[in-house]
Amino acid sequence: MKEKKLTSTHYERELREVKKSLIYLGALAEKAIQDATTSLLERNSDLAHEVIAGDDQINKLDVEIEEKCIRLLALRQPAARDLRFITTAIKINGHLERIGDMAVNIAKRALILNEEPQLKPYIDLPRMADITRGMIRESLDALINEDCDLANKVRRDDEMVDNLNEQIFRELLTFMIEDPRTIHRAILITQISKNLERVSDHAESIADMVIYMVTGKSVRHQFRGEKHEK
Amino acid sequence: MQYAPTKGIKAHMKSRLFYKIFGTYLVIIVLSMAIIGFLVGKEVKNKLMGKIEYDLITYARMINLTSPKKEIEKNVVQLARISNARITLIDTAGKVLADSEKDVSRMDNHLNRPEIQEAKVLDKGTATRFSHTLGVDMFYVALPVKSDSRAIGYIRLARPLVEIKNSVRKLYGLIFQSFVIILVLSFLIAFIFFSRLTSPIQEMEQFTKRLREGEDPGTLMIDSSDEMGRLARNINYMVMELQERVRSANEEKGKLEAAFASMTDGVLVLDSQDKIEASNEAFKDIFGVKYRDIIGKTPVEAFRNIELQNALDRFKETGMPVSQEVVLEDGEQIILDINVSSIHGLPNGEEKTMVVFHDFTRLKKLEKMRVDFVANITHEIKTPLTAILGFIETLQEGAIEEKETARKFLETIYRHAGRLNRLVEDLLTISDIELGEMKFFFESVSLSGVVENVLPVIESKAVEKGLVIDKNIPEELSPVRADRDRLAQILLNVLDNAVKFTPESGKVSITAFDDKKGYVIVSISDTGVGIPEDEIPRLGERFYRVDKTRSRELGGTGLGLSIVKHLMIAHKGRIEIESRLGRGTTVFLSFPVFEGAVNI
Numbered sequence: 088m089k090e091k092k093l094t095s096t097h098y099e100r101e102l103r104e105v106k107k108s109l110i111y112l113g114a115l116a117e118k119a120i121q122d123a124t125t126s127l128l129e130r131n132s133d134l135a136h137e138v139i140a141g142d143d144q145i146n147k148l149d150v151e152i153e154e155k156c157i158r159l160l161a162l163r164q165p166a167a168r169d170l171r172f173i174t175t176a177i178k179i180n181g182h183l184e185r186i187g188d189m190a191v192n193i194a195k196r197a198l199i200l201n202e203e204p205q206l207k208p209y210i211d212l213p214r215m216a217d218i219t220r221g222m223i224r225e226s227l228d229a230l231i232n233e234d235c236d237l238a239n240k241v242r243r244d245d246e247m248v249d250n251l252n253e254q255i256f257r258e259l260l261t262f263m264i265e266d267p268r269t270i271h272r273a274i275l276i277t278q279i280s281k282n283l284e285r286v287s288d289h290a291e292s293i294a295d296m297v298i299y300m301v302t303g304k305s306v307r308h309q310f311r312g313e314k315h316e317k
Numbered sequence: 318m319q320y321a322p323t324k325g326i327k328a329h330m331k332s333r334l335f336y337k338i339f340g341t342y343l344v345i346i347v348l349s350m351a352i353i354g355f356l357v358g359k360e361v362k363n364k365l366m367g368k369i370e371y372d373l374i375t376y377a378r379m380i381n382l383t384s385p386k387k388e389i390e391k392n393v394v395q396l397a398r399i400s401n402a403r404i405t406l407i408d409t410a411g412k413v414l415a416d417s418e419k420d421v422s423r424m425d426n427h428l429n430r431p432e433i434q435e436a437k438v439l440d441k442g443t444a445t446r447f448s449h450t451l452g453v454d455m456f457y458v459a460l461p462v463k464s465d466s467r468a469i470g471y472i473r474l475a476r477p478l479v480e481i482k483n484s485v486r487k488l489y490g491l492i493f494q495s496f497v498i499i500l501v502l503s504f505l506i507a508f509i510f511f512s513r514l515t516s517p518i519q520e521m522e523q524f525t526k527r528l529r530e531g532e533d534p535g536t537l538m539i540d541s542s543d544e545m546g547r548l549a550r551n552i553n554y555m556v557m558e559l560q561e562r563v564r565s566a567n568e569e570k571g572k573l574e575a576a577f578a579s580m581t582d583g584v585l586v587l588d589s590q591d592k593i594e595a596s597n598e599a600f601k602d603i604f605g606v607k608y609r610d611i612i613g614k615t616p617v618e619a620f621r622n623i624e625l626q627n628a629l630d631r632f633k634e635t636g637m638p639v640s641q642e643v644v645l646e647d648g649e650q651i652i653l654d655i656n657v658s659s660i661h662g663l664p665n666g667e668e669k670t671m672v673v674f675h676d677f678t679r680l681k682k683l684e685k686m687r688v689d690f691v692a693n694i695t696h697e698i699k700t701p702l703t704a705i706l707g708f709i710e711t712l713q714e715g716a717i718e719e720k721e722t723a724r725k726f727l728e729t730i731y732r733h734a735g736r737l738n739r740l741v742e743d744l745l746t747i748s749d750i751e752l753g754e755m756k757f758f759f760e761s762v763s764l765s766g767v768v769e770n771v772l773p774v775i776e777s778k779a780v781e782k783g784l785v786i787d788k789n790i791p792e793e794l795s796p797v798r799a800d801r802d803r804l805a806q807i808l809l810n811v812l813d814n815a816v817k818f819t820p821e822s823g824k825v826s827i828t829a830f831d832d833k834k835g836y837v838i839v840s841i842s843d844t845g846v847g848i849p850e851d852e853i854p855r856l857g858e859r860f861y862r863v864d865k866t867r868s869r870e871l872g873g874t875g876l877g878l879s880i881v882k883h884l885m886i887a888h889k890g891r892i893e894i895e896s897r898l899g900r901g902t903t904v905f906l907s908f909p910v911f912e913g914a915v916n917i
Binding site: 113 | 590610614615617618621622623626646
């Protein structure tokens with residue numbers, strides 16, 4: 088009896104550890120995106136270098152979390168809620184790692200852009216960066232609070248980012264048509280915008296996962312039904 | 318002695334304690350009655366038996382002495398009546414010769430009866446047995462009938478034992494009666510005793526119940542010197558002691574809580590599982606509503622801040638207090654100095670962590686402002702100085718020979734030197750105000766007069782740009798409480814700005830009205846370039862320029878509005894700015910009405 092309690096608390100601690108690491112990773116990814124966009128908007132190349140260097144930590148943590156999750160699955164055979172949480176965690180983990188990579192992409196392009204004169208004042212890009220960052224934050228908030236409403240808001244926000252991305256592209260297109268010398272810079276900026284758009288997609292996926300995790304009941308019933316038929 | 322009024326007999330009947338007491342009584346009574354009944358019954362029976370035996374023997378002897386065998390045989394019925402016994406005469410062979418109650422011929426041989434056998438041997442025989450002849454329990458006494466000391470027969474006297482039985486039964490009846498009486502009495506006694514015993518107990522029960530439920534229990538009023546009284550006194554003492562301890566513990570806790578709550582630094586307490594357990598008021602002040610639902614979460618969940626988490630992790634690893642600067646950037650930037658340390662001396666050896674947040678955002682901002690100020694002022698001074706030095710150098714290198722160029726250069730130098738001079742003057746003004754060294758002479762000032770004095774200075778510039786200045790100051794306006802010269806300076810600065818930032822053929826208007834709340838409001842509006850809305854709050858900052866290059870072109874020092882702001886504060890007035898980009902700006906200046914004016 089005593090031993091059982093001991094192991095279960097140990098197990099709980101491991102679960103907590105996973106959750107903590109995941110949120111920490113989320114904070115890192117969010118900060119990476121923020122710093123990457125700031126490095127572009129404020130033409131701060133040092134910050135861009137920091138973002139590129141910081142990706143190592145994100146990658147390391149990604150591997151670490153995955154290992155922890157697999158260990159938990161293999162050794163503890165979690166059920167129901169915990170199982171859903173761990174599978175969700177593995178997926179969210181992947182998304183966050185990809186967001187880190189996007190941040191590196193943005194930072195690399197910012198480094199090149201910072202060497203050249205600014206093409207135009209950035210108006211839509213900061214808005215897009217703000218929304219995207221908010222989406223990462225809110226998707227993680229939804230994860231922590233198991234808040235489906237917030238997760239749904241994140242999913243709605245994705246559309247705004249998509250629209251902004253298109254708007255930026257159209258605007259830059261006119262620049263490129265008018266003056267071919269701007270093409271290089273304009274393409275870099277469209278790539279950054281595209282990267283942000285993909286970050287928002289990842290945030291949306293995280294929100295999807297949260298909804299699955301919270302309202303996973305029906306899915307579980309289906310699963311049980313199939314098993315029953317066999 | 319107090320009886321609980323709501324507790325009646327019924328309640329007592331229900332009480333188990335009552336049955337215990339009464340049951341004990343019952344057992345004692347039954348036992349004693351049984352013992353008494355048994356012993357007394359036995360004694361009475363013995364006594365009666367002894368008496369019957371003595372009676373019968375006496376009668377038998379008397380009959381033996383007085384009457385010969387024949388007489389007895391003849392008078393057996395009379396003798397039996399006198400002696401109140403059955404008399405039987407038996408010969409030595411056992412044959413019944415006469416019987417007072419039965420027909421002799423139908424009686425069998427009596428020789429083998431125990432009393433006859435006994436009498437044969439011992440001269441006297443007794444026996445108690447069931448008489449088949451009469452069908453009842455009988456007591457028999459037999460004596461030998463002697464003639465010349467030789468037994469010629471036996472005389473037997475017998476009495477039924479019913480008498481004894483009746484006596485004993487009567488006795489038992491008496492005992493039972495007294496048993497019932499004692500039972501009723503003991504019930505009453507038990508009832509009274511129970512009441513006396515339980516009313517204080519019930520009172521104590523109520524008392525402890527009140528205590529348990531956290532009400533004020535009052536004092537136990539049991540006026541008795543027995544164990545109950547002593548118990549009550551002990552309980553009273555105990556409760557008093559307990560309340561005193563609870564009170565002092567609460568007081569102590571209150572002190573700690575008050576200290577915790579009134580700390581200016583935010584405090585978070587983390588439990589042994591690193592979950593946020595408590596936060597104080599200052600914490601809520603620093604973080605606002607955004608971090609409301611943090612109790613029960615881990616810090617990384619609540620703040621999502623890497624630096625904070627790193628500090629906590631470092632503390633966990635080393636066990637040493639960690640202090641670190643943390644920047645929370647979620648909408649508004651909060652710069653914090655955090656201290657992570659463990660809480661010692663908790664009961665059960667629990668390990669808790671305390672995080673203290675010192676908010677020095679304002680300090681940081683001030684520091685930044687100071688740095689900015691130095692950078693700005695250096696820049697402001699450097700620009701004209703560079704120009705002056707450049708032109709002087711060119712002049713030295715020979716340009717001075719070309720009269721026309723030299724004159725132009727000197728003009729430029731003069732202009733830049735003038736700007737430097739204005740800058741220094743403005744700075745002196747500001748520092749004077751800030752240091753409180755500027756002397757104000759507040760008096761009743763008529764606004765229209767001051768405006769009349771100021772307008773000519775501005776008008777020349779306005780006419781140059783083809784601006785129309787529209788003045789509408791009612792003559793009957795209440796005088797304001799102001800320093801005449803400073804008021805002029807304020808109006809001049811604001812009007813100067815209005816003229817400066819209004820494109821050609823625009824309009825600048827100055828109006829004034831009394832708001833009837835103790836203020837005269839001067840509004841100066843232009844049809845100029847306007848100011849972006851989000852920059853309005855920053856206008857009073859030193860060297861803050863909305864459009865940097867343009868303002869400098871126009872010869873501003875970047876200190877004009879800053880001076881106005883400071884002067885308005887000194888006047889206990891207010892400045893408000895409304896603006897729309899491209900449409901123009903309106904500056905509202907409110908001056909307090911001169912209150913002494915009414916009395917003059």
